[in-house]
Amino acid sequence: MNRVLIVEDQSDIRKLIRMTLEFEAYEIHEASDGASGLRMARAVMPSIMLLDVMMPGEMDGLQVCQAIKGDPHLRHIKVVLLTARGQARDQEAGRAAGADEYLVKPFSPLQLIDTIERLMAPA
């Protein structure tokens, strides 16, 4: 079963994402800030991380993404950034941090599922 790690500080958004993923067969893990998200990624080794960008704490989403993609043991994890920051320069920053995909909030749950399936498909 594919593991998905949701890293999002707003509990209502996290719940909505979980509710979306529960329509599919995923093993779902959650974290509410960047630093604990990174620790959980090391612990559960998800196939994919859904990562909010702006999260109060010592690491925002872009820093977590950089840490994931900079670690040879973790860089295989696909990272989807979920963010309210929709400007071109923000998406560019996401790509520069190594993100595999970038969805602007409020995002379509259907699009989220399609994105996850596409990223998890065998190459």
Added chain:
Amino acid sequence: MHASLTELLENLRPGLLWVTREGIVRYANGEAAARTGLAAGRKLYDPDLARAVAQSVAGRVPRVVNAAGVVTGTAGNGELKCRVIPGLAQDDAFVLIGQQVGQDDGSGFDNLMQAIRTDVREPLRGARAALELVQAQGGGSGEIEALSDGVGQLLDVVDKLVDLASLWGSGTLLANDRIELWPMLQQVWAEVEPQALDRSVKVRFHAQTGADSLATLYGSERWLKRVFAECLDAAVRATQRGSLLEIEHRQMGARALIVFRDCGVFAARNSAAPGVPMPGAAKGSAARQPSAGAREQIGLKLCQHIVSLHGGQLREEHEDGQRNFLIDLPTGAPHRDAGPQLDIAQAQRYASDLAALMSRARKRAAPAAAPATAAGG
């Protein structure tokens, strides 16, 4: 957008939103961003306003509506008077945002701030240019030098006052720039270094984590940089000549503390009696002290205002017999909470996709059910 058009729209007194017929914001000037919490890419959250936009676009007619806004101050209930007019294209509209419903106009203070912004800034620039000319042509005369120093100090004070006034009603503070702290500190240091060299003050910076991995700040990069420049400049001035100024970065959960150790930033001058020269001050400089004190007082007010609007605090703490000055700021996300509007919008997207999600899940489950049915039939 053309730079002149941007400046024109930013300086419009009413808030202005440029929206699509679906209620997606294409542009929000500073005033509108402050009143509504909206920014480009977000969706109108007030259903009455969204309906008025749709009607205005469809009928190419103006609409007037009261809409929900951000509650500010003690007056008003957060409702805004909005006038929606058809946009320049067939599928968009402009929303002109007026006063809060029930709020006192408060135009007197706003007019003062506006007057300072518009009527003082240009004369200030002219005075600075004239001062530079006098200094260049002064020819080393002690009286001219003392005069130009005094005028320079005064212009510094007025300059800070103009900056403080420019923050009033400005939406620039509502920017949510992503700010990497270490590069910003390096830029600030480049500005202050000449002062430190002049005073032979060495500055040492410690961070618990590596300097490259400091937590990010979110807010107005322009104004936060100003805070750090003001504080570092004041700290260097407050440090004895030839001494070491230690600055420490500590991450405390979701907050960063930048600590100026054993340093009475902004306070050193206050502790002196009026008119008494500070130790080590140059001869004949007693006349400078009142305006130097005013400069730092306004600088402190400016920094306090900016930091507080970012959800932070400037404070002094005593630790191990030392008086430390702290800049305390939230990290990782903007201070302003756009959560409720975003939650509602995301829940609406979920609801609109729900039927399709359920259908998809049924189709996925159906092939698994079919063989059992066929075997039993």
